[in-house]
Amino acid sequence: MKLDLYAELDWRGMVYAGTEGVREALAGAPVTAYIGFDPTASSLHVGSLLPVMALARLQRCGHRPIAIVGGGTGLIGDPSGKAQERTLLTLEQVEANLQGIRAQLARFLDFESTAAPARIVNNADWLVGLDLMVFLRDIGKHFTVNYMLAKESVKRRLQQDEGISFTEFSYLMLQAYDFLTLFDRYGCTLQLGGSDQWGNITAGCDLIRKLRGVRAHGLVMPLVTTAAGVKFGKTEAGAVWLDEQRTSPFRFYQFWLNTDDRDVIAYLKYFTFLGQDEIRGLEEARAEAPEKREAQRTLAREVTRLVHGDAHVQRAEHASSLLFGERIAELPADEVLAVFEDVPSTEVSRADLAGDGLGVAELLVRAALAKSRGEATRLIKGGGVYVNNRRVADERAHLGVDQAIEGRLFLLRKGARHLHLVRVAE
RNA sequence: GGGGAGGUUGCGGAGCGGUCAAACGCAGCAGACUGUAAAUCUGCCGCCCCAGUGGCUUCGGAGGUUCGAAUCCUCCCCUCCCCA
Numbered sequence: 471m472k473l474d475l476y477a478e479l480d481w482r483g484m485v486y487a488g489t490e491g492v493r494e495a496l497a498g499a500p501v502t503a504y505i506g507f508d509p510t511a512s513s514l515h516v517g518s519l520l521p522v523m524a525l526a527r528l529q530r531c532g533h534r535p536i537a538i539v540g541g542g543t544g545l546i547g548d549p550s551g552k553a554q555e556r557t558l559l560t561l562e563q564v565e566a567n568l569q570g571i572r573a574q575l576a577r578f579l580d581f582e583s584t585a586a587p588a589r590i591v592n593n594a595d596w597l598v599g600l601d602l603m604v605f606l607r608d609i610g611k612h613f614t615v616n617y618m619l620a621k622e623s624v625k626r627r628l629q630q631d632e633g634i635s636f637t638e639f640s641y642l643m644l645q646a647y648d649f650l651t652l653f654d655r656y657g658c659t660l661q662l663g664g665s666d667q668w669g670n671i672t673a674g675c676d677l678i679r680k681l682r683g684v685r686a687h688g689l690v691m692p693l694v695t696t697a698a699g700v701k702f703g704k705t706e707a708g709a710v711w712l713d714e715q716r717t718s719p720f721r722f723y724q725f726w727l728n729t730d731d732r733d734v735i736a737y738l739k740y741f742t743f744l745g746q747d748e749i750r751g752l753e754e755a756r757a758e759a760p761e762k763r764e765a766q767r768t769l770a771r772e773v774t775r776l777v778h779g780d781a782h783v784q785r786a787e788h789a790s791s792l793l794f795g796e797r798i799a800e801l802p803a804d805e806v807l808a809v810f811e812d813v814p815s816t817e818v819s820r821a822d823l824a825g826d827g828l829g830v831a832e833l834l835v836r837a838a839l840a841k842s843r844g845e846a847t848r849l850i851k852g853g854g855v856y857v858n859n860r861r862v863a864d865e866r867a868h869l870g871v872d873q874a875i876e877g878r879l880f881l882l883r884k885g886a887r888h889l890h891l892v893r894v895a896e
Numbered sequence: 897g898g899g900g901a902g903g904u905u906g907c908g909g910a911g912c913g914g915u916c917a918a919a920c921g922c923a924g925c926a927g928a929c930u931g932u933a934a935a936u937c938u939g940c941c942g943c944c945c946c947a948g949u950g951g952c953u954u955c956g957g958a959g960g961u962u963c964g965a966a967u968c969c970u971c972c973c974c975u976c977c978c979c980a
Binding site for chain 1: 925926927928930931932933934935939940941942943944945947
């Protein structure tokens with residue numbers, strides 16, 4: 471049986487606004503819908519996870535999802551939500567990034583399904599060869615400058631000193647043209663996006679109505695917020711990526727585990743496929759025993775599984791359970807290595823550890839846990855450094871081979887959750 | 897082409913001849929309290945070391961004036977706004 475997509479998105483809090491009649495449109499025959507993804511990096515980050523999940527849910531409800539990677543528009547830059555003019559990408563960069571994103575989307579979308587296969591398209595296919603005269607005549611004619619100036623994204627930029635370039639100003643028309651093209655090629659009648667995309671999306675709906683006489687729809691999702699007021703998906707190390715080369719599965723898992731109590735239920739709805747009953751159960755668990763953080767654990771497990779798979783979940787959970795115990799020094803080195811496989815590591819030579827040994831401060835710098843020796847020293851003085859889970863009391867402490875786990879390994883930790891493995895090379 | 901504003905340590909933003917490694921806010925890091933949460937409080941937040949009323953390199957770039965320059969002068973580079 472087919473699930474009602476609108477209802478599904480609605481109870482999950484994923485509907486911020488929609489054009490009139492979207493709900494009815496989704497209740498009828500399967501529709502083809504699309505979302506655009508930013509090609510500025512070769513990996514998606516958790517900030518893109520909400521739209522990704524929207525496409526996945528869409529497909530599960532029997533509709534046809536299209537992910538459009540903005541190879542063409544990526545050359546331009548969307549002014550929405552951006553205070554400053556963006557740097558432009560080259561065609562080659564965009565192409566490389568596109569390949570990475572394509573692979574990640576494949577974890578969420580079924581491209582093989584015969585009933586409702588997902589699709590990935592690159593709008594560079596139709597935008598790059600676009601003839602300016604033809605575009606201005608056929609498309610530009612349907613936009614008044616007044617209409618474009620009235621768009622929020624443009625208005626904001628006009629009020630600022632730097633202004634907005636004609637290039638970015640044109641973005642709206644291009645995105646509308648994308649929608650029109652997808653309508654023509656695949657019968658796509660719905661566009662989803664973040665709430666900042668509203669103006670661009672409705673422009674596309676208007677264009678399709680004018681040129682094809684068909685009513686297309688738009689549905690936008692809320693901005694993911696954090697209760698603490700920090701930008702979602704950012705940590706001290708920068709963005710949290712889906713690519714395990716950029717953000718290890720262990721850190722990825724930890725990112726979700728550290729979710730604020732006030733956000734965790736909303737995130738479970740956004741980012742997992744758990745149903746209403748399960749989530750309600752977790753909500754009660756959180757209310758009764760917040761210190762157990764069962765909701766956070768579930769969230770971390772589910773999202774990590776979706777992105778990295780079961781094996782990584784188990785490793786991350788095991789590593790997390792060992793994170794704070796002093797027993798770690800008693801474990802076999804091989805086990806520690808296996809558990810913390812994802813953690814960044816550095817090698818030191820036996821010679822470094824000979825004699826007086828290697829200074830902990832020096833090691834912190836080599837492991838990039840501190841930027842300078844001065845900073846490392848301050849950290850140790852402040853009690854923020856641990857070797858094999860024991861706090862280092864003396865900022866001049868040195869390590870010798872005899873203190874390494876089985877003579878092969880140190881686990882260096884800064885604060886609660888910055889881990890680094892130090893391997894002793896033969 | 898003309899006129900104006902401006903480039904300061906991640907960001908914002910003070911400073912306008914010594915007391916400036918440079919106020920303040922934000923962000924960040926660590927500690928305490930906790931539940932790997934929040935809030936709060938404390939410390940740190942250019943680099944080096946033998947850690948000190950220590951050394952070194954910074955305020956778009958290059959020169960210069962001066963005992964002394966982020967602060968004054970000259971030239972150059974860059975950004976933004978307005979007019980043409």
